[in-house]
Amino acid sequence: MGGASDLPPGxxxxxxxxxxxxxxxxxKASLLPCQPxxxxxxxxxxxxxxxLNDKALQAGNQWYFFSHATQSRxxxxxxxxxxxxxxxxxxxxxxxxxxxxLVFSIGEPSKGIKTNWIMHEYHLLDGRxxxxxxxxxxxxxxxxxxxxxxxxxxxxxxxxxxxxxxxGSQVSFxxxxxxxxxxxxxxxxxxDYDEVSLSNN
Numbered sequence: 001m002g003g004a005s006d007l008p009p010g011x012x013x014x015x016x017x018x019x020x021x022x023x024x025x026x027x028k029a030s031l032l033p034c035q036p037x038x039x040x041x042x043x044x045x046x047x048x049x050x051x052l053n054d055k056a057l058q059a060g061n062q063w064y065f066f067s068h069a070t071q072s073r074x075x076x077x078x079x080x081x082x083x084x085x086x087x088x089x090x091x092x093x094x095x096x097x098x099x100x101x102l103v104f105s106i107g108e109p110s111k112g113i114k115t116n117w118i119m120h121e122y123h124l125l126d127g128r129x130x131x132x133x134x135x136x137x138x139x140x141x142x143x144x145x146x147x148x149x150x151x152x153x154x155x156x157x158x159x160x161x162x163x164x165x166x167x168g169s170q171v172s173f174x175x176x177x178x179x180x181x182x183x184x185x186x187x188x189x190x191x192d193y194d195e196v197s198l199s200n201n
Contacts, residue, residue: 013038013059017089020064020122021097025159028066029124039159041066048075049104049117049162061167069123069158078106080119089122098123120161 015023027034039057042065047055049063056063073080080102089097100121105112 018091020159021089022091029157039064048077062163066159079109080104116165118165122159
């Protein structure tokens with residue numbers, strides 16, 4: 001995978017949460033082509049986060065890829081575990097997906113050492129959990145039926161954004177004026193402590 005080099009010159013891949021779900025994950029789950037088709041499929045359990053180079057789409061200090069949803073997020077040298085409550089992704093007034101925030105730890109599950117690697121894992125909402133209106137739910141079911149794609153199949157895909165939190169990869173989201181997530185607030189509080197410790201030296 002050539003990563004960001006597959007984008008036309010001058011283009012950068014910094015999608016919002018809504019864009020990832022609507023324009024990429026929904027199309028992937030519905031067996032529709034993604035344009036441009038630049039986000040590869042990676043088996044999450046096969047690789048540690050530092051092995052994503054040349055396997056996932058790299059955009060700055062972030063890596064993007066599709067994967068199959070799995071409860072077991074164990075990799076060869078560690079595991080991913082949730083660190084925040086799930087966030088709801090909305091589009092046009094409807095709940096269309098959720099974002100899970102996870103941290104990578106090295107070692108055996110529940111005994112590992114946390115690292116600076118963070119993953120945002122995006123899931124589609126199915127008709128049972130999802131939209132704010134019955135009309136949207138009905139339309140979603142009809143759409144998947146027409147595409148030969150059941151709810152179970154549509155929810156077997158996720159799209160992931162992985163980044164090293166020490167590399168400042170969250171800057172682009174702050175500049176967009178988006179609301180701070182629980183993870184952003186943690187990072188900001190850590191920055192404050194760093195400034196205090198530096199000033200005392």
